Amino acid sequence: MRDHDLRSRAVGEMHLRRWPPLPVPCHIVQWVLAIDDSERADELSAIEALTASNDSVGNPTHREGRINQRVTFTWERQSEGSSLTLFCAPCDDEGFLEPTTDVELSAAIAWARTLPGQIVRSTRVWLAQTDADVERVLDRHPINRDELVSSTLGGGIRIWSDFRLKDDGFGRLLAAANGIDRRDLTRQIQRLQELGNYRNKALLGLPVARECWPKLDAAEERLSDLANRIADSDARDDSLLEELSRLALDLASVATAISFRMDATRAYGQIVEERLEQLDVRPVGGYASLVDFTQRRFRPAMNTCIATSERIERIGERTEQLTSLLRARIDTRIENQNAELLRSMEQSISMQARLQQLVEGLSAVALSYYVLGLIKYALYAVPDSALGVSDEFVIGLLVLPMVLGVWWTMHTLKDRLIKTSDQR
Secondary structure, three states, X not given: OOOOOOHHHHHHHOOOOOOOOOOOOEEEEEEEEEOOHHHHHHHHHHHHOOEOOOOOOOOOOEEEEEOOOOEEXXXXXXXXXXXXEEEEOOOOHHHHHOHHHOHHHHHHHHHHOXXXXXXXXEEEEEEEOOHHHHHHHHHHOOOOHHHOEEEEOOOOOEEEEOOOOOOOOOEEEEEEOOOOXXXXXXXXXXXXXXXXXXXXXXXXXXXXXXXXXXXXXXHHHHHHHHHHHHHOOOXXXXXXXXXXXXXXXXXXXXXXXXXXXXXXXXXXXXXXXXXXXXXXXXXXXXXXXXXXXXXXXXXXXXXXXXXXXXXXXXXXXXXXXXXXHHHHHHHHHHHHHHHHHHHXXXXXXXXXXXXXXXXXXXXXXXXXXXXXXXXXXXXXXXXXXXXXOOHHHHHHXXXXXXXXXXXXXXHHHHHHHHHHHHHO
């Protein structure tokens, strides 16, 4: 037996996105980045320069390493970008309030800022022992108390945040472990961060959806106008069909342009809902709940994105239905024209047949006339006394038999020719 080529990758996949057990207190700094394909190599090179040689995950999309004595990191490549998380411990609250006073943490943040990519979300998290430790930091931190969100998570963890960007470009999140097991604490804090990360990624689809609505409004107006013109019998079918084709192409272009973003938004939104359920959020009196904060704007935004995709599908279906109706009308008109043409051809063929019969009759009379003329000339050589009757009498007797005989001969020859043609 031998290992499958992808066995280590498959096993490593199950260990991705796991943070190391978090010490308490701890300062966490995280960036979620959008990376262009052209920047992937430079980013990986910078990360691998600090990656531990004994990476236990064994997956090229995940790296762990140490920047200096107190700061470690995890990095992960994702389909649309990457995430970088710094863990600074031991670290006191002064280092959280004023990162510039912490030389090692400041150096790690400065190194991280040299990496390529666009920031989708950046957060600084202060993990304290108890609620009282967090309250002391809140008294000195410029967090908007009127917009402060606070909830407890499953296991007893409590969090605080106003979910606003500060002057340094970071959001702030404060959490109290309250004696929870370090492994459960790590999982919950990571889920909490993933909730915010995927929420931001999902919301990237909202501006794209909003930009599409004017185009869809114009498409519906064009479709309504085309429906009215199709009902007007004076409109040309070929021009209407051409305009419907242009409308279908415009809709296909819009759908193609936003399909990836809308599909990603739907997938990210589902992850947000799953993380929110896994966190087991419980409200704290006097504060806005994390669930309320998330659902108040997130779900309407997701509904807008879903409605945009559904609207494009509906307009496309109506366009296809209108095109089918127009094609059916065109096919019906063509069939009617063909029927008229067939009736005209039948009349022409019937007339030609009658003319042919008339010509055949006239031909029989003409041929009989010539034959009788030849017989008449032949009778000139016979004396009248030999026949006992005049030549005119003989010719008169032969007129009817001759005409019938010539007609019967021509009809027989025609039947034989037709049978020979059918056999071929």
